[in-house]
Amino acid sequence: MTINQDTFTGEYSYTIDAKGRVNIPAKFRQSLAPENNNTFVITRGMDPCIWVYPLTAWQFIEDNLKELSAVSSINRSFIRATARxxxxxxxxxxxxxxxxxxxxxxxxxxxxxxxxxxxxxIEIWNADELEKIEKQTTEMDSSVYDELSDKIIL
Amino acid sequence: MTINQDTFTGEYSYTIDAKGRVNIPAKFRQSLAPENNNTFVITRGMDPCIWVYPLTAWQFIEDNLKELSAVSSINRSFIRATARxxxxxxxxxxxxxxxxxxxxxxxxxxxxxxxxxxxxxIEIWNADELEKIEKQTTEMDSSVYDELSDKIIL
DNA sequence: AAGAATTACCCACGATTACCCACAATATAT
DNA sequence: ATATATTGTGGGTAATCGTGGGTAATTCTT
Structure with missing residues (x-):
């Protein structure tokens, strides 16, 4: 089954073992483009979860960061927060x-x-935290939500 | 007889076996365009049923999702709900x-x-659920229903 | 520099899944 | 009407997947 490379859908439950290891769902590994060399970049998500990028996607972010002038302290702060x-x-x-x-x-x-x-x-969540966050967000702006559905869902 | 590709009509009853397998009606398989590679994308419907998209149709949705900025928490929530x-x-x-x-x-x-x-x-329903939902919806908005008929039916 | 702790890499194994074959029922063709 | 192909349904088996643990290599500490 050939699907879009570096594109991920679906939800999976896995266990984190004593060494801090988690499985990357087999389907995700299969969608990962070969040039990523079996490598992801993990970092803090904007929500309280872990974000997992294909290496090449992250490199794209890095390239953007390189464009920012280090003279501005705001820029430095942003680069720091992102790279850190x-x-x-x-x-x-x-x-x-x-x-x-x-x-x-x-x-x-x-x-x-x-x-x-x-x-x-890819996002890695504590299921309880996710539920909490989702409840907050969807209740707050359900009209925006409907608008998006209208525009995007077939 | 050549019909429109990726276009589905009709209703069929099938059994779901112990492994969770259901048949896709042969006519639907024949309408599926070759570039879908015998592949559908299944997900939750907006009604309590399963939605089944031809792969390429789903990829169109994915492309739209990619346009959304991940900086807005509503956007993230929408992407999550859709992809999940x-x-x-x-x-x-x-x-x-x-x-x-x-x-x-x-x-x-x-x-x-x-x-x-x-x-x-394509939608996959529990027949009883469908009947329930249909009763509710058509009773509630029969005027809108008539309007739509006017506009669409020849 | 030697010991302790951490990390990287390998093996094992039960559970699940993907893939194959079989066959009855239905539809199509001759 | 009979033969032939297709369709829907059931099941078996080999490969894959998720998870735990072990050992060697590496790094850190003193």
């Missing part, structure tokens, strides 16, 4: 990546992980 | 797709499935 928590990870022969305890703490992750395909990236 | 339950499925040599237990639960499906052509997509 990011690290490349190659998955092992069993398809797992290792999550640092810093990232696990940030996403309030313990033993169970909910992994969600977000089209061009 | 979706997964590509290729039908097997007998013409069946596999439905996950999550989707089966969502659509309250058990053994019998009612498959309905919805022009650009």
């Amino acid at each position: 928590y990011a690290s490349p990870v190659k998955y092992d022969k069993q398809g797992r990546i290792i999550l640092s305890s810093q990232l696990l703490d940030y996403a309030k992750l313990d033993k169970d992980a909910l992994i969600i395909g977000m089209i061009n990236k | 339950y979706a997964s590509p499925v290729k039908y097997d040599k007998q013409g069946r797709i596999i439905l996950s237990s999550q989707l089966l639960d969502y659509a309250k499906l058990d053994k019998d499935a009612l498959i309905i052509g919805m022009i650009n997509k």
Whole structure:
């Protein structure tokens, strides 16, 4: 089945073991383009979750950061915030990546992980946290939500 | 007889077996354009049913999602809600797709499935649920219904 | 420099999934 | 009407997947 490369959908439940390893769903590994070399970049998400980019997607972000002048302190601060928590990870022969305890703490992750395909990236969530956040967000702006549905869903 | 590609009409009753497999009606398989590579994308419908898109139609949705900025939390939430339950499925040599237990639960499906052509997509229903929903909806907005008839039916 | 702790890499195994074959029922063709 | 192909349904088996643990290499500490 040939689908779009570096495109992720679906949700999966996996366990994080004592060493901080989580499985990357086999389907996600298969969608990862070969030039990524089995490598993702993990970092803090804008929500309390971990964001997982294909390496090449992250490199695109890096290229954008390089364009920013380091003379402006705001720019420096932005570059710092973006680069600071990011690290490349190659998955092992069993398809797992290792999550640092810093990232696990940030996403309030313990033993169970909910992994969600977000089209061009992947999110790793604590299921309870996700539910909380989703409740907040969807209640707040349901009209915007409907608008988006109208525009995008076939 | 050549009909419009990726266009589906008619209704069919099939059984879901112990492995969660349902047949895609042969006529639907024949209408599926070759570039879909025998692949559909299944996801939650807006009604309590399963939506089945031709792969290329779904990719159009994905392309739209990619345009959304991930900086807005509403956008992220929308992408999440849309991508989360979706997964590509290729039908097997007998013409069946596999439905996950999550989707089966969502659509309250058990053994019998009612498959309905919805022009650009396919719906899989529990017949009882469909009847319930149809009764509700048509009673509620019968005037809108008539308006639509006026505009669309020859 | 030697020991301790951490990390990278390998193996194992039960559970699940993908893929194949079989066959009865229906539809199509001769 | 009979033969032939197609369709819908069931099941079996081999490969893959998710998870746990072990050992060697590396890094850190003192």
